[in-house]
Amino acid sequence: MADGLTIRRAGLDDASTLAKLNQQLLDDENSRFQPGIGALATRLAGWISGQEWSVDMFDNAQGELVGYLVHGRRFNQAAPGGDEMYIRQFVIDRAHRRNGHGRGAIALFLETRCVPGMRVMLDVLETNPAGQAFWSEIGFAPYATIMELTAPRASDIAPSDTSSDQ
Numbered sequence: 748m749a750d751g752l753t754i755r756r757a758g759l760d761d762a763s764t765l766a767k768l769n770q771q772l773l774d775d776e777n778s779r780f781q782p783g784i785g786a787l788a789t790r791l792a793g794w795i796s797g798q799e800w801s802v803d804m805f806d807n808a809q810g811e812l813v814g815y816l817v818h819g820r821r822f823n824q825a826a827p828g829g830d831e832m833y834i835r836q837f838v839i840d841r842a843h844r845r846n847g848h849g850r851g852a853i854a855l856f857l858e859t860r861c862v863p864g865m866r867v868m869l870d871v872l873e874t875n876p877a878g879q880a881f882w883s884e885i886g887f888a889p890y891a892t893i894m895e896l897t898a899p900r901a902s903d904i905a906p907s908d909t910s911s912d913q
């Protein structure tokens with residue numbers, strides 16, 4: 748079980764380790780975004796050293812890294828007090844899944860990083876039904892649906908008949 752889980756802020760030295768977990772996240776949610784491990788490590792290092800995002804790591808009772816979470820506070824006029832927490836990334840290492848660590852890590856995150864009563868938001872891809880099942884199971888509810896369409900390219904449009912003859 749998730750007893751003994753601890754949370755700590757990531758340091759710059761952790762970026763390459765976390766990049767491997769970021770790759771698991773992208774693969775497991777069937778993401779179209781696949782920039783490669785090097786670019787993921789660079790992006791994580793930027794988040795760790797910057798002001799906009801915070802990166803937290805979760806260790807089990809044996810001191811093994813089991814997952815990480817990237818989050819940031821943002822303005823939203825629909826949120827209580829106009830301030831909400833946004834979870835940008837969350838992943839539990841494949842080797843440690845279905846042991847309650849996901850549930851335990853989010854409980855620890857809510858307890859240590861969120862203000863009581865705060866709204867917590869995240870996006871979950873349609874290509875990630877396991878992620879959707881996890882978030883629903885621990886109490887998150889759908890709020891909005893993001894929809895997409897690709898505008899026709901010139902090559903998709905059949906040449907039109909420009910003559911006025913019928």
Ligand SMILES: CC(C)(COP(=O)(O)OP(=O)(O)OC[C@H]1O[C@@H](n2cnc3c(N)ncnc32)[C@H](O)[C@@H]1OP(=O)(O)O)[C@@H](O)C(=O)NCCC(=O)NCCS
Pocket residue numbers: 771772775776837838839840843844845846847848849850851869870871872875876877878880881882884885
């Ligand atoms: C989603 C994820 C974080 C769950 O982590 P976890 O440690 O395995 O989750 P838990 O063990 O705490 O699971 C809690 C409950 O969530 C549900 N759940 C977890 N994984 C599930 C899955 N693959 N399919 C269906 N339900 C799942 C179950 O109800 C589970 O309870 P149970 O094991 O008693 O049945 C992990 O699978 C993961 O990192 N996936 C890839 C990254 C990802 O999708 N992140 C979220 C992006 S929005």
